[in-house]
Amino acid sequence: AAARDNVQVTGSSTVLPYSTIVAEAFGENFDFPTPVVEGGGSGAGRAKMCEGVGPNTVDIANSSSRITQRDIDTCAANGVTEIMEVRFGYDGIVFASDVNGPEFNFTPADIYNALASQVVKDGALTANTHAQWAEFNPALPAQDILVLSPGTKHGTREVFDERVIIAGCKETGAHALFLAVVAGDDDSAKNRAANGECTKLRTDGRNVDIDGDYTETLQRLDNDKNAVGVFGLSFYQNNTDKLRVATMNGVVPSTETIAAGDYPVSRPLYFYVKTAHLDVIPGLKEYVEFFVSDDMAGPDGPLAQYGLVSDPELAATQAAVAARTPMGPLN
Amino acid sequence: MTDATASGLPDARPQGSSSLLQQDALMKRRNAAEARFKFYGIAAISVSLVTLCVMLWTIFSDGVSAFRQASLELTVTLDAERLDPQGDRSLESLSKVTTIGYGNLLTAALNDYMAERNISVEGVSPKQVGEFISRDAPARLRNMVLADPELIGQTIRFGAFASGRIDGYMKGRVTMASAALDSNITPEQLQLADRLIEAGVLKSAFNWRFLTNPDASDQRPESAGLGIAIIGSLYMMFLVAIMVLPIGVAASIYLEEFAPKNKWTDIIEVNISNLAAVPSIVYGILGLAIFINFAKLPASAPIVGALVLTLMTLPTIIIATRASLRAVPPSIRDAALGVGASKMQTVFHHVLPLAAPGIMTGTILGLASALGETAPLLLIGMVAFVANYPSSPLEGGFFDPATALPVQVYSWASRSDPAFIERSSGAIIVLLAFLLVMNILAIVLRRRFERRW
């Protein structure tokens, strides 16, 4: 059982590119070996982190969503009692279509009307039969509806559901109608059930779930010029020559608009560090500090250039890292 | 027993009724059926070969460009003041200067060069000029200096990769039209590239580093290489071959030649064919549970990958081996047993050599599919970004983190920068080259053990 000499990072595929950029720069500028960075999903990453303490377990779990109490409990049961939570920025989620196609200016209600399995028509819920965008919003082009939405495995889907579909559901009034019909013991249960109804998407082929990554979405968009796809901001920024981005509530997505909170569809990105490893795995402490430094995660750093929305509260994060503050209980 | 005389002959065919030189209707039909049958064979082969060609064509037309790379020939003055602010040339102080500092040095060098030659394009800022240089160039320069501090103060010639978009422009992937839309490059920068090409600083050449470099992050597709993936795949194939062949052949021999035919062997048999049907990801789950969590082997290591792939290919190889053992005629076994060879000797002296070509085919096919497998590696940490080369096998390299060729294909195919798509195809070409070598090996081996009865 020889001691390991490199940092091991695993988790979210959304965080993976940022993590590799940092790891690469870290390897170049420090005397430590370059950390090994793995994708594979936030859930799987956190599960690996929670397997226990020791050189055969990973040091850091990247995550595109916040850790849950269940994971914290698993960790504790396996002896991982102290975890440091580091939020280093935000990921913007954008709608984009073929660069040669028409322009789209969406509101969440438009997306809801296009994709939900049940929509409001004349004040009542009916099965969604919309075939073209212009049918429910004349401002949108008269083009067949086809949305390439993130598959149910993706964390993006969670944000997509919450910030777009449920928001649209509420905007169109469908949510209220659902509330009236669903069963539930109390208000919050009812609310959850109504949310569940809202996020049921139509299954007639107008909504296509993409379980693969954004390159697949791009490829499908290339096959089907009518389609509207959902991408990460960084992916869009690297492919502006092929994609035309849609606005949401009139706001063009960019690192600035998201950082300012104008563009609604975004989510925080985290990584979780096992504090027990901090002084033990060579380079771990330095890597974590390097990651959140202004040189990397700052608004002018390479991560922001790549498409990360820099965290306005980065300084607080840097302080917390320096102080090795383990995370408290989830609120 | 007097059947023979009991009845007449079967109706004899009318004598001399038909000329051999003319075909009757039935014969014509049968010959047509024959021709059809043969045609189906040719058609089947053509379908496979045409598909193969189409795929190879796509791969090659997308991927060959990965083997070429544009680079900038720069003259860099290694300014002592900037690189060694303390002036003591000690490693400690030298390493304080980060790649950012070296990056500025290179940007300055290119801008100086342009100023010297009066090359300029309206609307290209010095910073945008700096974007011409790959982000891995500063790191390489820094390593050069750290390895040889004597260089400080000198003026050296330094070949830096051009960044991905510029490289793409030279390969035709990026055009003026696309640059107008592209947020990472402007048409003016491309005009500047044209000028630099004219001046002879920006050149394209065969890119060895595609085969030797480690992987690179999303921001520098131009420097991403297959070095670690090739080593990882080699390590794994070696380990798989030396594990799977003996175990597979031994198991097949036992099951085919020695095992009594009873419930127990039936169970094993069903088991093996079932294992062949288990999706490869499940082997990943198994590998994670057994080799990493239970046996505490390190994650991302070729040894774990090899163990998982061994378990995965074992059933395939056992099935193929058993089929070829079964094909050896029983009379050969009788002959050997008859001269007093033991069963073990019979198998090892006669049956196994005769079955060798089939075993080879099965093994190569099994190894080939193991070589291209990604899913099980997903769970044992080999689908990762690894930038440090594993050491040699003698120094425990099998236990160092590494990746594999299909993993590189897979992870590059999902990167956002379009430059990675050609790299991905390039990696497939390398993978195919591996495959070709394996197939040639198989053919050579098969020739040597050719059936001779």
Add this chain to the structure above:
Amino acid sequence: MNDMRIVERDVNTQKAKITARGVQVHYGTTHALKDVNVDILANTVTAFIGPSGCGKSTFLRCLNRMNDTVASARVSGEILIDGENIYDKRVDPVQLRAKVGMVFQKPNPFPKSIYDNVAYGPKIHGMTRNKAELDEIVEKALRKAALWNEAKDRLNSPGTGLSGGQQQRLCIARAIATAPEVLLMDEPCSALDPIATAQVEELIDELRASFSVVIVTHSMQQAARVSQRTAFFHLGNLVEYGETGTIFTNPSDPRTESYISGRIG
């Protein structure tokens, strides 16, 4: 019991069924058959005898172009059946083989049921219109091959499960079932017991009524018993060919003489 009776039989004087002219066979570099000329008569049993490796099987396989399936074999010269050159380009070897049936040295039943083994030929040649006709052909063929009594209760069990002798009789039944004009037999009795051999020999004699039979044999007694004409091969040459009686009692070539009396091999 049958011992070495040399039976004189009336040899039909009708025209030759098969005429071979200058037949040469090479296997790669081995010159297996050298300039063979022979006329095989219709309604006659012709025996090929000669030491092991002298080319009997090779020549037999030329007569229905079975040598086409051996990649290394090259045949030259011409062989006429009913005046038609079977090596003519227009001749379909498949059609030829339906006309010229064959039984091999090693029994080679198909891995099918006994019934299907026999029914195979009639089926592919479209000789029957319905199952009943096929059943009849199969039964007749098995009876002739003296296998009916042993096989009738297990027609659906695999032919490969029979003993060696039974297998060979099955192969004969199979060949008979297609009602060929010429029947080639390569040591058909080498795996049979005397009783079965006698039955087959009797059958061969019956077949002679309508067909030409060519039989390769190692047993000179057998040749003497069943054949009207005998050809003696030696080292790829057809040494002597003539009436069986003459060959065995009064051979003209010294090599034949030596072979008959057991001096060369």
Add this chain to the structure above:
Amino acid sequence: MNDMRIVERDVNTQKAKITARGVQVHYGTTHALKDVNVDILANTVTAFIGPSGCGKSTFLRCLNRMNDTVASARVSGEILIDGENIYDKRVDPVQLRAKVGMVFQKPNPFPKSIYDNVAYGPKIHGMTRNKAELDEIVEKALRKAALWNEAKDRLNSPGTGLSGGQQQRLCIARAIATAPEVLLMDEPCSALDPIATAQVEELIDELRASFSVVIVTHSMQQAARVSQRTAFFHLGNLVEYGETGTIFTNPSDPRTESYISGRIG
């Protein structure tokens, strides 16, 4: 030439080499051999005759436990060689088979060179110390099998490239090479021409000087020529066993009589 002479030979009166008592063989549900009792003498050639499928090969394969390799075969009763039960648990069938050599019905040379075919047995039994000794054994065996002249120039070419008869002689050479005490031959001459047959028969007679030879044959002439004792099998029963002369001239069982005279099969 050898015809059906029935030769009276002095039968050795020494004790039995092989004694079979109550041997029964079942293949699955087929009762192939029923209660066979027989004493096979040393320095004697014993012939097994009988119609096809009567169990001759089956019994022969019991004598060196080759039936062990057939999964469905069950053997009961006892067979003693030199007073030792070969079905005893302590007996190593491999050792037994070195002592009791075998030649099969269908020639089955190894897909190796002629030399290696013959040398294989001596090699695995450690019969030689060096190449020269091995060469000698190989040559002797090939000479005895009447194959030396044909094979001496192509010792390194594959044994499977020989003609059928040559292949069978190669198999005989291979069996002889291990110097067994008993030699079992299952229709060894069914693929040989008369000359080669005569040579092999001569060889069998020679072998008799030091070994026991058991030969299965379909040719009653052959049985009469080479054997001193003959066993007649019928439908799995050993019907009659005795001196060859007696069996052929004065059989005591009516079934033997019918078979010899060609009436049953």
Add this chain to the structure above:
Amino acid sequence: MTVALTLSLLLVLAVAGFFLGRQRAIASAQGNIRVLHSLPNYYGWHGAIMAAVPALMFLALWLVVQPMVVERQLVSFFPADRVESDAARTLIMADVRRVAMGLDVAVARGALSLQQAIDLRTETASIREVLATVGVALGAEVTPEVLQAAQRSRELTATGALLRSVLTFVLAFAGLAYALKVTTKDFRARNRVEQVMLALLMLASTIAILTTVGIVMSMLTESLRFFSMYPWQDFFLSLTWSPSFQGNSQLGLAPLLWGTLYISFVSMLVAVPIGLFTAIYLAEYAGPRVRSVVKPMIEIIAGIPTVVFGLFALVTVGPFLRDYFAQPLGLGTSGSSVMTAGIVIGILNIPFISSLADDIINAVPQSMRDGSYGLGATKSETIRQVVLPAALPGVVGAILLAASRAIGETMIVVMGAGAAARLDMNPFQAMTTITVKIVSQLTGDTEFNSPETLVAFALGMTLFVITLGLNIVALIIVRKYREQYE
């Protein structure tokens, strides 16, 4: 003495055993190897095996048992209530092991002397810091009990190691002595050696069983956990598959199972005829030259990574089928469909069927073909009615193998058939398979301990059971039709 050293000394002993055994055998026969029961080398191997194998087995057993025994001894260091439950005890023992290992490393690196490691007390030093300097991670500060237990464990382990080496060598020498004693010219060395070889062969064949056990074990507990969170009736009977982050997931198996079967069926429809005809052509019609070129070329297909096939499905086949079949026939506008994935998987599987079937067809004896040609059958009749039936068991095996790959394929389905779980007859609709969902649920962003992730294991188990059933059926069929030739 370390295990590695013990092993290498055992190796030396084994080599010695080989030569001694061989020599003794030859001597006992006065140099006349003819009278030996077995060839001299077998006596050598016997000597080597007797010297090495029992000792090795003992060593392995010891290595497994020792930690268990030691652990039992250590339980006494802790208050009974802390080691009552299994989970708590394993946790504590893991801690103890880590500390003990840390001390080992520290001593090995020279950070502590042997005596220091023994005298170390929690009162005088922070064990966590001491061990961190040598790179051993500890979750929390070490309690005195744990440290004592760790030190005791090191003590026991050291004694154990000494005892282990001594006993191993005693056993090795005893084995060697025994081997030499029994080596006489009548000794059946070959039989003994072959018994050992047989045991090895048997051992190799049990690896398949062990793999299965491993797979079941690694999936069963998680599957059970899934069924404790999600009702099994819904899993097996529900017709909808729609996992969701909101927690109101419907995880019905039916659409996935349907997709799996449908896509596999289409792929077999492509692969079996093409593969079989390819094999037949190569084995029966093609000359050796063509065969030696075409066969490896087709085998290349098997080696192209499935990602490439996935792209091929996505970029080429999907749009082609959509534009020329699905849309004109009014069967939908989806580029990804059962057809797309099925066809591409079929192509991928061609070499599996063709290569194996080709070898099997080649193994059918020529005499079988001669028999058929002799009856006037054409080549195709011979192949269809004689050669293929003879080769059937092997061909079925090859087809099964291909079917297995079709069921287990992931990348092509993801890119070719889409990710939509749907029950539909239309082959031009997007569908998905069990395997795809296993991968995506396992590598997704969903929380690990939730039914949405754990369902992957239940899916895996289900697939495992289904394929097991298929294989049993196939085995029965093959048994029934297997016919022995020659």
